Structure formats: structure tokens, C-alpha cells
Amino acid sequence: MTLVISLVIATIFGSGAYLVLQRNLIRVVIGMILISNASILFIIASGLSRGRPPIYPIPDGVDVSDPLVQAMALTALVISSSVTALLLSLVYRLYVSHNSVDLEVISEIEVREAEALERGEPPGSADPTRENNS
């Protein structure tokens, strides 16, 4: 059982890490979701006992699963879901301003904007995607 859980955690974490290294920001966010879920699985797996759900009344002589790790996992879930929402909103903000979610395209546009600023042009005029859009 321990081996299976470890393998599952490793697979999820690995896939998440692979996605985080992508250029597409949506994939980065999905990778972060996978990685945080791997850590939540790890928390659950670190429980000290296994058995029935720890809900009163508990019959005598029956093992219950560790309730503390479940509380911890719940906390971590709430945090990771809210931070995911924040990340997605940042990606959306980038998409609105650059019309792209590709990290390399975005940095290219930023470099061009910086050069335009140095030449004294108003910001945004060197942004071809925005011109096409409007």
C-alpha cells in the first residue's frame, strides 16, 4: 500500500513538474494544481493509523484513520484552491494585456515595449498583437 501511494504521488508530482516547465501559462497553472495535490496526498499518506472513518460513535476495538492529517489536508486544499484562482486571474490579466498566454511571446512583447519606451514612443504602440486586435 505504501509503495502504491508513493508511486501515485511521484507520478502526479512528476507530471506537475513537467507541466510547470512548459511555456504555456495555463499549463504552468495546471502543473501547480497537480503538484499541490501531490503534496495533499502526501499529507494523507503521512497519517499514523488507518481504519474506519473517525466519526463518533466509534465501536470498541476498531481502528480509525488518523483525523489530524485529514484536517491538515483540508486546510491545504483550501489554500491551494484559492491560490490557483489567483494564478488563473493573473494569467487572464496577462492574456488581456498581451493577447497571448505563451511566456516567450509575452517576454518578446515586453522587450519590444521597453525598446519603444527608450525611443520615446508611447507604450503599447510596438505591440503588433494589440493593433491587430483592435
Add this chain to the structure above:
Amino acid sequence: MILLSITVILTWVVAAILALLDGRKPWVGWFAVAGQTAGFVSLCLLAARVLANGPVEMVAGGWPEGVGITLRADALGVAFALVSCAVILASLLYEVIVGVRTRTFPALVLFLNSGLMGLFLTGDIVNFYVFFEISMTSAYILAAYREQNYQIRAAFVFAVVNLLGSVIFVVAIAGLYHLTGSLDMATVADRVKGAELASTVSVTVAIFVAFGLKIGLFPFHFWLPAVYVGSHAPVSAILAGALANIGSYGLLRFGGGILPEQSTGAALVLLILGSASILYGALQAISRRLPAEVMAYSAIGQAGYILIAIGVGGQVGYAAAVLYAIVNSANKAVLFLATGSRGRLVGAAFAVGAFSVAGVPPAAGFLSKLVLFRAGLSVGGVPGSAVLVALIFVGGALSFIYSFQVYQKTYMMTPGVEGQEEQKPSPLAVRMLLITLAALVLLGGFWPEPLLALSDAAASVLGGSR
């Protein structure tokens, strides 16, 4: 203990109210300043009690000891809480005087503060993680403050990298729980001694990686310059002067307090990484031009000094680490706030901060460098001490160079030279605030006893493993 709960909860309540209000209105901003000041005052009272009578403890929710979540204020936590709270107060004041641009700014700053207070004053490792996430989440949003496009990208990178750090930290917490069956810091520290070496070493590595990321240490520094440069001056001051304290505090609390044997074993690694950070940060800072960029790389170097002090360990090393972290926060606050303002006296404030970073007397930075020298000398073996002291000296000399390069470029303008159009000076109140901060840094150098006593008390909490 009523003071303890007030310190943790007050700014949170004020922040929750502020979240409903429009932060751009001046009275809302001043309300935030009032809330933060009240939090700071109650923290000062708490600190006075802790330093006089020893740690204050309470178990939340009326649960029996060992079951409920413990809040514990000891000298170490209080020292870090004091300096972070003060830096946040100064930055908030700065922004309110200059004019808040978005409606959420005051609420976010106070949320960040309440997260930090909880984190420094908790005795429970999961509680630590939760408070840590409260302040980090506020920081992610603050990093995008003012909504320039490049700031959003910096904020995104900042959030992703620090989330990875948080995940690693959570894994370490789960590991500690599995090893010890407890979440209370004192109990964990007690029981982890009997645990298997292989498991505790991996937990220690995870903790060091997580906090190394937060503090912006050399191999984990890559996110830091973009964020500090992209951010608005008060936000950079909060990030560098308050949020970075999480890293130093976490390393001290978890490395020195909970896993002392493992961190003694890792001393060499700490010293090497610290040295690499110092040299890398200083050399990069010299090659940069923008003041904010120079200060960002300087922050990497300063983190290295703290790591070296932790690596030296023992009462002397930990005291040096605490002192260095406190003084560094004050320096960073002065420098980042000064880079954001213009006008007479600002240059003077910047010069004081720069002197302090370079470790020139009489600024407080001299004191922290001195204590660090003492820690370096206490390392066993002449060659080790010699290398450390030489390194600290070289680092100081390099920081002297980059600080004054920036000073020269930014403030020593010859009138009439092209490309130096007169910038509108900042309001007088802002400049007075800067001068007050700079005066505090100077005072720390002229009258070092309180700082020394505070850092000694903080280090004796950790016991000193050597």
C-alpha cells in the same frame, strides 16, 4: 493571554473591514495606518513582557494543553515580529502619504502583517504554514500592485516559485508529523531526536530548500530580481524588509530550534551556499545600474550573511543571525523607500542605508558585521575562521562599491547636465519619514545595547547546539 491574541487577531480584523472599503480614499488609508499602529503597540507591550518575564503561551479555543493549537511568543519570534511590523508600518505610512492607487492595497498590507504576526507567534507547525500562506498570498497580489504589465509577469513567476516552496514545506511538515506524531513545535523538537537519521535528513533538506527559496538564497534566487525591480517602492520594502524575514526566521526556528543536530551536520553546506550568495549577489549588484535592481541583488548577498551566521551556529552564531536579519530589514526598508522618492534629504537617508549595508560605522550595519566577525572567529580551526572573516570583509567591501555607485548615479547630479530633468520632489512628510527611519538605523549603531540584548535573548531561546 490577552495581549498575544490581540497582536495576532487585531490587524486581521482591521484588514477584513478594510477589504470592504475603498482603499483609495484618504480616511481609509489612515484607518489602516491606525490599525497597524495599534497592532504594533500591542506587539511592543507583548515584547516588553516576553523579554522581562520569559515566553508567553496560550492554547487557542480553551482546549487542554497538547490538544489545542498553541500560540507562543518567545524572544526569537517577538524580535522578528517587531522589526517586520515596524517595516510594514513605515511602508504603509509612506504609501498612504503619497497616495494609494488601488482599493485593495491597505487591506492586503494588513493581511500580510497579520499573517506574519501569526507566523512569528505560533507554536504549532501547521499553524505556521497557514499563517505563512496568508502572508504569501497577500504578497503575490501586492507584487502586481499598480498593474504594469511586466509586474504581472513578475508576480506570476513570484507566485509559482513560492508556491513550489510552500509545497515542499508542506511535505516537510507532513514528514515531521509522521516521524513524531505531533504538530507542536516543542514536542516535535523533543521527539525528533529519537527518529531515524535518513528521514530527518530528508525533512531537513526539504525545510532548507523551502526557506532558501523564500529568502532568495543563491541557487534559489532567480525569481527575486524581477519581482523587486517590477514592484513599487513600498511593496519592495515590505517584500525585502518583512516578508524575507520568514526565510531567516524559519531557518532559525526549524533548523536551529527543531532540528539542531541535523543543521549542525549541514553546517558546511550552509557556509558554502552562504558564501556563494554573498559573492554572487555583490558581483551582480556591481554590474547593475538601476537602483532597485542593485538592491535586489544586494538582498541575495545579505541573505548569504544570515545563512553563514546560521551555519556557524551556537549561541554566538544564532545571535549574529538574528541581529543581522533585523538590521538588514531596517536597511532594506530605508533603501527601497529612498529609491522610490525624490528631493532633498532623500539622498541622505539613502546614504545612511548604504553605509549600513556596507557596514561602515556608526550605522547599525557596522554592529551586525562586527557580531558576524565574532561569530566567524568562533568557528573551530584557524583556516575556517580566516576564510570566513576574509569573505565577510570582501563582501562588505563589494557592497560598499555598489552602494556608492548607486548613490553617485542617483543623487550626485551636476546641474545642467543633459538627461537629468528635475523630478518632482516627494512630499515633505515622506522625506521626514525616511529621515526618521535613517535616524533609527543610526541610533541602532550609536546605542547598540538594546539590539544586542534582543538578539542574545532570541538566540538563547534556541539553546545553542554547540
